[in-house]
Each structure stands twice: as C-alpha cells, then as structure tokens.
Amino acid sequence: MAILHNRVSQKELKEKLFQETTPRKTISFYHYFPIADPHQFRDDLYKHLYELKVFGRIYVANEGINAQISVPETNFEAFKNFLYSIAPLNNLRLNIAVDDDGKSFWVLKIKVREKIVADGIEDPSFNMEQKGKYVNAEQMNEFLQDPDTIVIDMRNHYEYEVGHFVNALEVPSDTFRDQLPMAVDMLKDQKDKNIIMYCTGGIRCEKASAYMLHAGFDNVYHLEGGIINYARQVKDAGLESKFIGKNFVFDNRLGERITEDIISKCHQCGKPCDTHTNCLNDACHLLFIQCKECAEKFEGTCSTECFEFIHLSEEEQKEKRKGIDKGRNIFNKSKARLRPKIQPGDLH
Numbered sequence: 001m002a003i004l005h006n007r008v009s010q011k012e013l014k015e016k017l018f019q020e021t022t023p024r025k026t027i028s029f030y031h032y033f034p035i036a037d038p039h040q041f042r043d044d045l046y047k048h049l050y051e052l053k054v055f056g057r058i059y060v061a062n063e064g065i066n067a068q069i070s071v072p073e074t075n076f077e078a079f080k081n082f083l084y085s086i087a088p089l090n091n092l093r094l095n096i097a098v099d100d101d102g103k104s105f106w107v108l109k110i111k112v113r114e115k116i117v118a119d120g121i122e123d124p125s126f127n128m129e130q131k132g133k134y135v136n137a138e139q140m141n142e143f144l145q146d147p148d149t150i151v152i153d154m155r156n157h158y159e160y161e162v163g164h165f166v167n168a169l170e171v172p173s174d175t176f177r178d179q180l181p182m183a184v185d186m187l188k189d190q191k192d193k194n195i196i197m198y199c200t201g202g203i204r205c206e207k208a209s210a211y212m213l214h215a216g217f218d219n220v221y222h223l224e225g226g227i228i229n230y231a232r233q234v235k236d237a238g239l240e241s242k243f244i245g246k247n248f249v250f251d252n253r254l255g256e257r258i259t260e261d262i263i264s265k266c267h268q269c270g271k272p273c274d275t276h277t278n279c280l281n282d283a284c285h286l287l288f289i290q291c292k293e294c295a296e297k298f299e300g301t302c303s304t305e306c307f308e309f310i311h312l313s314e315e316e317q318k319e320k321r322k323g324i325d326k327g328r329n330i331f332n333k334s335k336a337r338l339r340p341k342i343q344p345g346d347l348h
Contacts, residue, residue: 024055024070026097026104026251028228030116030203032064032128033088038112046110052079055105057250059113063128065089066116066203068251070105095201095228097249097256098235104251117207120177123214132209132220135196137233140165140223144242149194152183154204155248158287162255162264162274163227163245165198176204183208184215191217198223198230200247231258246274266291268298281306283321 035041042060049058049069056069071079084090097104135143143149144166151167153160156174164170171179171186187195195217197205202225209222223230227247234241245263246255254276266273266289273291280300288302301307309317 022072022074024072024103025076026068026070026253028068028095028097028201029083029092030064030066030201030206031089031092032116032206035060035062035064038062042110042112046108048082049079049110050108052082054079055108057105058108058110059116060110061113061116064116068105068201068249069108070103070251093225093229095225096232097228098231098258101253104249104253106252117203118175118177119180119207119211121180121211126211126214128207128210130210130213131206132195132197132213132222134224135221136224137230137237137239140196140198140230141239141242143194143196143221146194148192149196150187150190151196151198152187152208154179154183154197154199154208158276159200159248162276162289163243163247163258163261164263166242166244168198180208180211184212184217187212187217192219194219194221196221196223198226200226200249201228202226227258228256231256248276264289266294267302268294279303279306281309283309283317 038060045058045060052071052075054069054071054075056067058065058067058069080094083092144151150169151165153164153168153170154176157170157172158174160168160170169186171182173179173182183197187193195209195212197208197212197220199205199208202223205222205226209220212220227243228249230243231241231247233239234243241259243258244261245259246257248255255274262272262274264274265271268288268290271291271293273289275289275291276287277290277295277300279286279288279302281302284302284306286302286306290298290300290302298307299310301310309320312320
C-alpha cells in the first residue's frame with residue numbers, strides 16, 4: 001500500500017532540503033471548482049506529487065484547491081503536465097515566486113478542509129461563479145490613478161504592515177471571515193465607486209470580490225494572481241511598482257521583496273525593519289518583526305520573559321511548556337499586542 005503521508009521528522013527533512021543541489025521553484029496556485037470526493041482527490045494528488053519530490057502545503061475541499069509548493073526545476077515540466085492533466089486545472093495560472101531561495105518548504109502536506117479559505121459564509125445563495133472582474137498589473141496601475149477607485153487589502157495586519165499598494169485601505173482584522181462583512185460595512189456608502197480587492201496570490205480577493213457582488217456592489221474587481229503575479233508582470237513589462245515594500249508569504253521565507261522601501265519598524269527597538277521571524281522560545285513562537293541588532297541582543301526571542309525562558313534548563317522549560325496553547329500567535333493578535341513587549345532599556 002502506498003504511503004500517503006510523511007513519516008520522517010521535520011528536523012531531518014529540513015536538513016535534507018538544505019543539502020539539495022538541484023534548484024527549486026516556489027509556486028502557488030488555486031482554483032475554485034467542485035470536487036465531489038476531496039479525500040480521493042487528495043490521495044491521488046499526494047501519490048503523484050510525492051514522486052515528483054514536490055514539497056509544500058495544499059488544501060483540498062469541495063470548493064476547490066489551494067496550494068503553496070516548491071518543485072525541483074528538473075521536475076517542473078513533469079509537474080505542470082500532471083497538474084494540467086486534471087481537466088479543471090488545465091492551463092491554470094501558476095504564480096512563480098520572484099524573490100526565491102528555493103528553501104520555502106521541506107515536506108509535502110495535503111489536507112482536506114471544509115473550505116480552501118475559511119470565510120464564515122453560511123448563505124446558501126452565495127455563488128463563487130459570480131465574482132469580480134480580473135485586472136492585470138497595467139490595469140491596476142491605471143485604476144490607482146482614478147479618484148473613483150477604492151483599493152482594498154484583503155490580507156491580515158501583519159501582511160499589510162510590511163508592504164501594500166499605495167493608498168490601499170486596510171480592513172482591520174486578522175481573520176478573513178471577519179474582514180468580509182467589515183469590508184461591506186466600510187464601503188456601504190460608496191457603492192458607486194470602483195472597488196478593487198487584492199491579496200497575496202488571488203484566492204482571498206477572488207472570494208472577497210464575489211462576496212461584495214453578493215452584498216449589492218456593482219463595480220467590483222480583483223487583482224489577478226494577487227501581489228505575486230502583479231510583481232512578476234511589473235518586472236517583465238518594466239512597469240512602475242505601485243506595491244511598496246515586502247509581500248508577506250506563508251512559507252519559510254516569510255516575505256518576498258517587491259521594492260526596496262522599508263515601511264515598517266522593528267517591534268522591539270522601533271528602527272526601520274520588515275523582517276518577520278518567529279520567537280525562538282518554543283513556548284511562544286510569536287510572529288513579529290525583528291532587526292538584526294535585536295535578534296543578536298535577544299537571541300531571536302521577542303521579550304525579556306522569552307529571553308530568560310530559553311536560558312532555563314531543558315527540564316525547567318519542558319515543565320513550564322506543559323499545557324501552553326500558542327494558538328495563532330502573532331504580534332497584532334489583539335489590541336493589547338500592539339505594543340512591543342520589550343522596552344529599549346531591557347537587558348543592557
């Protein structure tokens with residue numbers, strides 16, 4: 001019987017990745033289409049991608065597929081041929097990373113979910129087939145010059161913080177399910193405007209555009225392929241990038257640089273910085289922005305408490321970690337986390 005899941009430790013897999021000599025491409029793609037048996041689809045997908053040495057994270061649901069992966073360059077054509085052999089995915093747009101070290105993933109995980117994007121939508125009349133119109137990079141730049149256009153960022157705060165389109169509005173929530181009704185409420189008096197939604201790779205803004213139409217908006221658009229595709233189109237066509245800063249990505253890189261602008265600050269000392277990291281304290285793993293100097297000073301931890309924690313004995317750390325649920329631990333998880341936990345005078 002074929003093995004349909006990983007049986008090797010994460011540490012060993014990561015070490016193997018960094019020993020690889022074959023370059024890899026980091027790719028993302030998604031598609032909304034009906035899948036009658038997500039579990040069977042998942043198993044067939046795993047068998048083929050495992051053979052091609054594909055790593056990454058893929059979600060499958062009745063409503064479609066959402067994938068962020070890395071593929072050895074030598075297997076790229078074989079991967080594409082397999083993917084395109086699935087009728088609904090034939091000629092699907094693949095978002096290829098523009099700022100890529102090939103070390104984005106080190107294991108293949110394919111999971112069946114209720115939805116490929118958790119949206120909180122329960123209205124049975126909602127229809128993903130009725131979605132906004134695509135805009136490409138050139139059209140996006142043109143719309144940004146139009147005073148009758150409103151650009152909405154459908155990503156989380158920590159993504160928006162390090163990079164966003166000029167004059168884009170942030171929907172102040174870190175869950176997509178909350179952002180959808182919030183966006184409708186924010187724009188309820190501006191239904192005559194052009195509304196353009198965007199996100200990292202297109203999957204969230206495509207659903208958001210359908211939701212806006214469902215809520216009674218008429219002139220709704222979404223950025224085709226998201227920021228990843230926009231950045232590639234800008235580069236290939238020699239256009240000016242209206243996206244400023246860094247594009248947060250959900251893999252080991254934690255970001256793709258789009259422009260040299262640094263628009264965020266270190267959460268510890270306040271100097272310009274846009275490098276996300278996870279606190280090295282295994283009882284924390286807070287996602288936050290940290291400059292090189294603070295990383296050295298605090299040994300990769302996010303606070304005085306975590307710095308002191310990692311210097312306890314292994315036995316003490318293990319005992320204190322019992323029962324801790326880190327959950328979705330990000331710097332902006334609540335308004336209480338908007339302040340850095342470390343003050344400038346700590347640990348001098």
